[in-house]
Amino acid sequence: MTTRIVELRRGILKKNDELAAGLRASYAAAGVTVLNLVSSPGTGKTAFLEWTLTELRKRGTRVAALVGDLETDNDARRLAASGAPVRQINTHGICHLDAEMVGKHLQDWQGVELGGLDYLFIENVGNLVCPSSYDLGEAIRVVLLSVTEGEDKPLKYPTMFNSADAAVITKMDLAAPCGFDRWAALKNINEIRPGIRIFETSVKSGVGLEEWLEYLEEQRKGRG
Amino acid sequence: MHELSIVSSIVDTVTESLAAYPGARVKEVRLRVGALASVVEDALQFCYGIAAEGTALEGSKLVVNVLPVVMHCVGCGEDVELEGMQSFRCPRCGEPCLDLRQGRELEIDSIEIEDGKEAA
DSSP, X not given: OOEEEEEEEEETTHHHHHHHHHHHHHHHHHTOEEEEEEOOTTSOHHHHHHHHHHHHHHTTOOEEEXXXXXXXXXXXXXXXXXXXXXXXXXXXXXSSOOHHHHHHHHHTOTTOOGGGOSEEEEEOOSOSSGGGGOOOSOSEEEEEEXXXXXXXXXXXXXXXXXXXXXXEEEOGGGHHHHTOOHHHHHHHHHHHSTTOEEEXXXXXXXXXXXXXXXXXXXXXXHHO | OOHHHHXXXXXXXXXXXXXXXXXXXXXXXEEEEETTSOOOHHHXXXXXXXXXXXXXXXXXXXXXXXXXXXXXXTTTTEEEEOSOSSOOBOTTTOOBOOEEEESOXXXXXXXXXXXXXXXX
């Protein structure tokens, strides 16, 4: 019997990373800007996305969305009211979306071609931990935080906030009744991800949304 | 709690690499895990025994080496290690740091195996 050390140096999520790299290349070839929306459950991702899809469609932009949940197609049905093509991904207990699930749902999506889209939104499973490890090939990772969750959320979940490209604060219409400390929230986000673009929004009052749409447009042009 | 899927992937990868060493048993698996990798060691250890059961990894030890976050500080012109994850600023000059150099690793570094046959 001999004992030996074998160097492996293998990424544990290598398979996901490779699939994500393939997706990223296909998004780029199709000219579609892909966004991955991540947050805790209840932040208002679906309401925010519902508004975004509806508004972008009104402006003649071609959009579609994939939405991840453990069970039910409730979110897909809500989002479909926007008129955009929407497809539900049920993970059946898995706490995040991965590149394989996204690739599979894109592949056999009847009537939807990446090349026919300006934006594809992927609403991840509500979870501020695990989705940070899984690249979906997205161009922009958007982390959402609602005023009802507390200003210290970025400090509690630094791995997610540090991996994001943009941050959206939702439910700003409830900021005053919740005693939301806006400056503390902005400071905490900036401590974890210095210089990140932050949007302070409410789909009820409409605040901050125009700026969000302008950002989307800038990002698309920057990639076109 | 995605540690079970991570551990299953470790078992699969190690099992594949054993093809070159027929009959070998794994004694130890060493990981390099960045502090920003969103993985909890206790949860990994908890799942490891279950995932290893019935494989060549059964009974082996999982060693997790946690790597601190290292950022490149533009102000200092050097790579600096962060003391925690509550502030992504250079601990020396206070400059915000954007350029991550270490901290998201999630990889199998090496394995220690016991050959099934006598060494030639």
